[in-house]
Amino acid sequence: MSVAFRSFLGRSGELSHLLQRRREASAGRGGLVLVSGDAGAGKSRLLAEFRGSLDSARLHVAVAQCSESPDRPYSAVLDAISLLSGAPPVIGPASSRIEQFAQIQRQIRTLARRRTLVMLIEDVHWAGSDTLALLETIASSARLMRLLVVVTQRTGEPEEDSPAFKTLVRLHRLPQTTHLILDRLSDPVTASSSTRPPMASGATRSERSCAFARAIRFSLKSCCGPRPCTGEATQ
Numbered sequence: 384m385s386v387a388f389r390s391f392l393g394r395s396g397e398l399s400h401l402l403q404r405r406r407e408a409s410a411g412r413g414g415l416v417l418v419s420g421d422a423g424a425g426k427s428r429l430l431a432e433f434r435g436s437l438d439s440a441r442l443h444v445a446v447a448q449c450s451e452s453p454d455r456p457y458s459a460v461l462d463a464i465s466l467l468s469g470a471p472p473v474i475g476p477a478s479s480r481i482e483q484f485a486q487i488q489r490q491i492r493t494l495a496r497r498r499t500l501v502m503l504i505e506d507v508h509w510a511g512s513d514t515l516a517l518l519e520t521i522a523s524s525a526r527l528m529r530l531l532v533v534v535t536q537r538t539g540e541p542e543e544d545s546p547a548f549k550t551l552v553r554l555h556r557l558p559q560t561t562h563l564i565l566d567r568l569s570d571p572v573t574a575s576s577s578t579r580p581p582m583a584s585g586a587t588r589s590e591r592s593c594a595f596a597r598a599i600r601f602s603l604k605s606c607c608g609p610r611p612c613t614g615e616a617t618q
């Protein structure tokens with residue numbers, strides 16, 4: 384049997400964490416969850432299971448994919464907004480990036496007034512720094528909105544010195560960001576009997592932060608200074 388069709392196993396803590404963040408978003412305390420892990424660790428599968436467990440009659444849910452060679456600025460975010468609103472976002476001529484972000488934010492805010500929004504964005508390690516900067520802006524204001532953004536990121540990417548990487552670190556450090564780091568499952572079937580505690584509930588924020596720093600091959604000193612990350616988890 385193909386691995387793709389195996390039952391979902393070994394990630395109940397991570398799934399509960401996502402569901403909890405969704406409930407918080409519906410209560411007007413939105414934010415972002417960063418899901419990191421090696422290729423094949425199960426990031427997409429976790430997202431698919433989370434999506435499948437959402438009540439799509441009551442929520443607006445959109446899944447968008449970052450591409451290795453993005454064809455236009457902000458593409459994954461604009462794709463998600465198109466899916467949520469049923470039409471491509473209207474972005475008028477803007478004199479600055481700040482103004483463009485404000486236009487996009489207004490559209491998200493309007494949608495979030497009607498229903499809780501859940502934006503699932505795959506493979507942000509491929510997103511350009513423009514898309515990541517927009518995500519940072521969106522996540523920063525999600526704290527008081529009915530919006531949950533969940534993004535996946537492959538361990539070790541993007542390059543440590545890239546602007547995209549630096550934006551990703553800032554995204555990780557926002558107080559309304561929580562971070563799930565998926566260990567590779569040795570085998571999804573044997574994982575069913577694993578006693579390994581889930582990262583979402585079994586580790587403190589600073590332990591997760593340290594693991595993040597390791598996961599993306601970035602020294603803790605450069606990431607967070609001499610102390611661990613100080614952002615507070617919203618769980």
Ligand SMILES: Nc1ncnc2c1ncn2[C@@H]1O[C@H](COP(=O)(O)OP(=O)(O)OP(=O)(O)O)[C@@H](O)[C@H]1O
Nearest residue numbers: 386387390391392422423424425426427428537571
């Ligand atoms: N918890 C799980 N239970 C059962 N099968 C799983 C689980 N997690 C992942 N798998 C299976 O393992 C394979 C790889 O998972 P997935 O595609 O989610 O990895 P990924 O982390 O998204 O990798 P990439 O970085 O390449 O996108 C898939 O066939 C998936 O169905």
Ligand SMILES: [Mg+2]
Nearest residue numbers: 426427428535
């Ligand atoms: Mg994937």
